[in-house]
Amino acid sequence: MMLFMLLFSRQGKLRLQKWYMAYPDKTKKKITRELVTTILARKPKMCSFLEWKDCKIVYKRYASLYFCCAIEQNDNELLTLEIIHRYVELLDKYFGSVCELDIIFNFEKAYFILDELLIGGEIQETSKKNVLKAIASQDLLQEDETPQSFFDDHGLG
């Protein structure tokens, strides 16, 4: 089971955090700080795995963003890399060649996509198409009740 997932930039700014285990806020911040510094200090040629406390950290860098997951001891590290990759693919499909700014400005969307891919730290849907379909329908539902873009167009938003 995945314990948590963090997205942060090369500058160490947190972009997304998803916790599948309950930690107090203080601990979350401490973990984030520690991991961000450790991972940023690692050289690009090093392997993507890190033994940290009693779990394993799997991370991968995509452009300026680091995707970092904590998994349990007996989980498959290579598969976690695939999950990260799958998530990036989904973001890419959704935003259309995703970049860090997309995730900054639409962080809630990034969360929604993640929630369709993983639940409680386990993979929920392995089909890319199904995930995107679910997100698109929910976006549509949202648009139906609040035509946000209507305000945007008239400078009211």
Next chain:
Amino acid sequence: MYPYYEQDWSVLPPENNRRFNPAFNMATIRQAFTEAVERVRMPTPTRLRDLIRQIRAARTAAEERAVVNKECAYIRSTFREEDSVWRCRNIAKLLYIHMLGYPAHFGQLECLKLTASTRFTDKRIGYLGAMLLLDERQDVHLLITNCLKNDLNSSTQFVVGLALCTLGAIASPEMARDLASEVERLMKSPNTYIRKKATLCAFRVIRRILITGVTLITEMCENSADTLLHFKKIVPNLVRILKSLILGGYSPEHDVSGVSDPFLQVKILRLLRILGHNDPDASEAMNDILAQVATNTETSKNVGNTILYETVLSIMDIRSEGGLRVLAVNILGRFLLNSDKNIRYVALNTLLRTVHADTSAVQRHRTTILECLKDPDVSIRRRAMELSFALINAQNIRTMTKELLLFLEKADPEFKAQCSSGMILAAERYSPNSRWHLDTQLSVLIAAGNYVRDDVVSSTIQLVSSSPVPEQTYITNRFWESLQVANHCEDKQPLLQVAVWAIGEYGDLFMYGANEDEFERPTESDLITVYHKFLTSAQVSITSKQYALVSLAKLSTRLQQCVEEIQALITCFGSHLNVDLQQRGVEFTQLFGNYKHLRPPLLEKMPAMQISRISSQNGESGGSFDDNSPDVIENGLEIGGHSLIESNMNTMGDNTNILLDLLGSTDLSTGDLSLATDLSNAVHKKNTRNANNEATTSHSQDLLDLLDLDLSSAPPTMASITDINASAMNIMMGGLDLGGFEAQPTTLVAPPSNGNDLASMLGGLGHVDINSGSLLGELHTTVPAPQLTMAGLGPKLTALDKNGLLVQLEPVKGSDCMRIFMTTTNSSEHTLEQYVLKAAVQKSFKLQMLTPSDSMLPPGGVITQEMQVIATSNAALRMRLRIQYTLDGKQVEEQTEVSGFPEQQPAPSD
């Protein structure tokens, strides 16, 4: 860290990147109008993306804080005003602020309000906020349960989906219990979207509840054995699915670079592993498919390797065929050669897990593993190192050590300590001969420098001291050579310590012994110059200097000419800033002056130390402790009995593993000569429980009590044990009246090598006057108590203060042992008879008790007794005391433990 934003604005801002068209209808237009009216009524809040822009535009951290604080203040005020129109937007902003690390707990309740809203947008952001701001530890979210319950029953699948997702993320035990039935219902839903989410949610619910052991799920738990059985039946099904996955159709949406649904494959493989664990039948059914997966999976991509990795784990965990296991190890071998670091890491990790199950298969990849020691990645090197240690055996120890030494030389500091200790252990276990073993120890000391742990120093010294004489000469010469290399003294202090110890100890062999290996010998003045350099260098640690100083003192009796130089050097230390070195300096100076005649006997060569290795390692559990048996007996018996028994022991030969457990609880009758053959006890022999058996009672029963014997090699030694028993008994009986002791005064005189005057001189000061006066006088040995102000006085320790009985211990540090003077005073109004003090110390100490001044304690009376403790290792001394006396014909027994004795250097270095 500022400015920390990239100036990369090449991507269109999201608002120019419209992806969704609004749906226009009357309802939305009406809503738009009402909201427009709302907006006129109060100022519009900043839009989320404007806030993000503002924050990103901040140049300094302070600027960013100002923006955030202003916005937070605004958001708070809208929350207070119960502004429901913009709540959603404000929460979204708050979530962004939260991600930046600012406090956002005040939004928790607002999130709950949002989730209760009927609008999907509100719900979506509300649940997102709930997942981020709440977790199962917070009380607030008890309120969310009701909301979740409603939404789980919603007709919109996405609302249900949101609720399930939230439940999956933040379910607390209480919440899980309340909503379990809903989730269970949803698991049967015809809608796959909901069913999937519900199933994972149930997984989480079960996890939560199992932890707290709530009754609801106990039902499910009761079923679990059943479930397991049930699942066993689906093994063939799983196998079929897996087969279709690897061979069958191609479904583009699930696949990852040409491998069909790796996520599912991995899950199935893991399930197979759990089902096949310790189940031969199920394993049998899986063998084929696992082999198929192992051979058919494409390995050029990470995905393929992911599946292979999981397959290998499954193969290793189930009861698979030997051939399959070899296949699995070979896959790992291929992984090791992979250019991808991640794969290599995984391979090493898995090999480490399986090495104990199948060493020979892993051995074949030894060279590859050794290659990995040179990998630039720390994680890989660490794994490779651990694996290398696991692979060492008697056959490959030479080559492995060679490689590991190369690694050790170049390794990062963090590896050096672990690696050196590991190598020493391996060498101890598998070394082909003692010359090689010594060479390896030396190489490790050189390669690891200051990172060597203390255990390596002591084990090397032990090894040298128990080696045959030619080897000692040889290694001393090697040590001397290694010291010649410049800067060894500063960054290789452990080497320095071992080297000076050896040179001091075997100085005569080193300088004037047989020179078989034709080493170049230094002149005596060269040697002194080197010592001078060490002792005066600021870079050499105090501990190393202590080694060097003692070594120098020893050399003074081994060398032939340079004694004056040594004396001068040692005298310098009489005013050293470090107290310990100073004390040592003063003490040794005395040995060059008034007590010159004591120097040679005092600085005798140390007896060979016993290597106390963990016996299970070399498989001779009994062998490692037979040499210790004298230690075990020693302290308990009174000195006369002691020496007798010891001599008996010696005649019995080395392999009679006898442990006289003097405080053993088993009562033995004389006829029972099997004598508590408590093997396990003998092997572990944790604490030497020993006592001073003054033979106060004349019952033979008691004596046997005290001589509760443990045998590990029983039959052949029976006779001698009886023998011992008899002689011991004699002594005990004899000991009843003091005359019996007076008959053999020579055995009562204390330390054999140092002579009487030495013992008291180094021990005692004024105390010797009182104690040795009465004590030795009784033994008909007249000892003048010299007035010396050398030895350190320890604090007075109170062992017992009860019912008017005060037992005090006064430790006095001598150079070769610690003397402890026990004083018992009786301030009660009763006379205590048959007063006996028994003492026991840890295994690493030797305790010797001299006769007490009396066994009767009238009111106001005093009994004194002297003990001598010799340390064999660096542990802190603790002493357990048992005090027995008769009060008005009634036996009274007190037990107590004393610690806080002054630290004592172990015998070899002191």
